[in-house]
Amino acid sequence: MTTTASPADTTGGHVENSDLLRIATAGSVDDGKSTLVGRLLFDTKSVLADQIDAVTRASVDKGLDTPDLSLLVDGLRAEREQGITIDVAYRYFATPRRSFVLADTPGHVQYTRNTVSGASTAQLVILLVDARTGVVAQTRRHAAVMALLGVPRLVLAVNKIDLVDDAATVFAEISAEFARLTGTLGWDEADVQAIPVSALRGDNVAHRSALTDFYSGPTLIEHLESVPNVADRAPVGFRFPVQYVIRPRTAEYLDYRGYAGQVAAGRVAVGDEVVVLPSGIRTTVSGIDTADGSLESAHTGRSITVLLADDIDISRGDIIAAVADAPEPISSFTATVCWLGDKPLAPGARLLLKHGTLSTPAIVGSLDALFDEQDLSVHDSPERLELNQIGRITVQTAAPVAADDYLVNRETGSFLLIDPQGGNTLAAGLVGDALAPLHLSALA
Structure with a gap:
């Protein structure tokens, strides 16, 4: 210190x-x-x-x-x-x-x-x-x-x-x-x-x-x-969750098709080759529009509308990513969660997972570990997670999720678990085993 x-x-x-x-x-x-x-x-x-x-x-x-x-x-x-x-x-x-x-x-x-x-x-x-x-x-x-x-x-x-x-x-x-x-x-x-x-x-x-x-x-x-302003621990390439598909359908913009959202990570420029996830279709960025006019490039945090060279079936929840390090879409994965619900989390819970602009039904498959933040110990196979407890779980989703490991990128490696009936946020989740570094440190 x-x-x-x-x-x-x-x-x-x-x-x-x-x-x-x-x-x-x-x-x-x-x-x-x-x-x-x-x-x-x-x-x-x-x-x-x-x-x-x-x-x-x-x-x-x-x-x-x-x-x-x-x-x-x-x-x-x-x-x-x-x-x-x-x-x-x-x-x-x-x-x-x-x-x-x-x-x-x-x-x-x-x-x-x-x-x-x-x-x-x-x-x-x-x-x-x-x-x-x-x-x-x-x-x-x-x-x-x-x-x-x-x-x-x-x-x-x-x-x-x-x-x-x-x-x-x-x-x-x-x-x-x-x-x-x-x-x-x-x-x-x-x-x-x-x-x-x-x-x-x-x-x-x-x-x-x-x-x-x-x-x-x-x-x-x-x-x-x-203090140095450090961004993500391991920077990744371009990540762009599609929030809205813009189709004006006016005489002036009859053929206009833009994909609006905020750059979650990396940088994109006109002419870059990108891949649309989860479909895996590749194309090229043909333009970048904003409310203030067109841009040649945009970086993390900028709200933009991306224009693509090809007419592709893209909808809200899809992610446009850099080809070089695009994540593999997953439907079953390990995650670390901080449980925020008043009722305990048990295996088999049916919830709604929100990742970026994507919302999809999800099932909690198993509870694999519980982290005790007081003595920094990790306990295997807990029966449930109570309010404010931190644990490692497995998740299965109805739709594939184009997520990075959280330790690689905080923005595209995080998600929420939501009550499908009441709409309340029940957990903050991190893709991957974020407990592993803590466990290894505690054993050292």
Whole structure:
């Protein structure tokens, strides 16, 4: 675990959108996540004066001497009344060096599904712990979930450091325990940064604190500004889930047939040879249209309409991919899931699987393993998966799925399991055995 700012990436690796960093917060209830997010917004001058005035008035009404910055982000009425975060709130702020999209996620165990959602696209997660309680069960659960989701980097924010005696010893002990945990879960020491902070006072958030002279590392803002923006661990070629087929059928566009969606991975250019999945038919990109006009090429995250040289039967749910590394469509596969349903998951469950823009009936064939995020052990052949438990299962689908292994690509290697009757999300799934690296690390 490092205690100094990470150097800029000079490896020539795959780095995209280096001026925008997607981050998320996680931690146990009352660890101060909302206050920290409010502090980040306040210290980067990302809130309006009337918002600060409203928070100040509300804080006075609550009998507080200083503004309660958590009110800047706990937007739901239920959140304000209970003093907790329930839903994932996306916030935007910027410094002179970088822009940020932050997902403020809940801390309560019953809202783990929201934490999974908020962290699924994060390139860095700030995991808070209360200096008075240290690493707790929910800390270990969140760290395990982040490892499974393939989050590249973590920040351990030891919050409320001003409320403990001998802060240096407390910080060292918590940091060492967390380093052992993250090392077992597969992170390199350089990818985890520990910072002692006080979100309420602003210590080591944007400004260095005189109370932590034992700490020589960066402030939280300094670290967020300097950490390399790493995309997927192993970049793949072009992946484009078709969302909508555009056929204007007007005199001007009588022969127009375009395939609209968002580039999930890679880059595509006019003239590239591509393959349509699951049919396996090859063709060539003849044009790329957008609302702002035509393009010669497009990359990850861009919403486009792809035109193809050949008239092919393509519909919503199909994937247009690079020929060189196109995935083989699968109807039976191993997956790792975080179960989010109130009722347990048992073998034989009939659900709806959503992968990209494809939705297809699916059956859970077997439950092969259960991961205990507290002692980092893996138990074979569990009878069921309970709420918030993580396990390895087999899945059979009615339609073939053109999915990559999650450890290769996060976007096209993830899926959801949905209740076909109520439409509720029951599980977040990762194609492949994401437990294998954790199991091997735990045995090492």
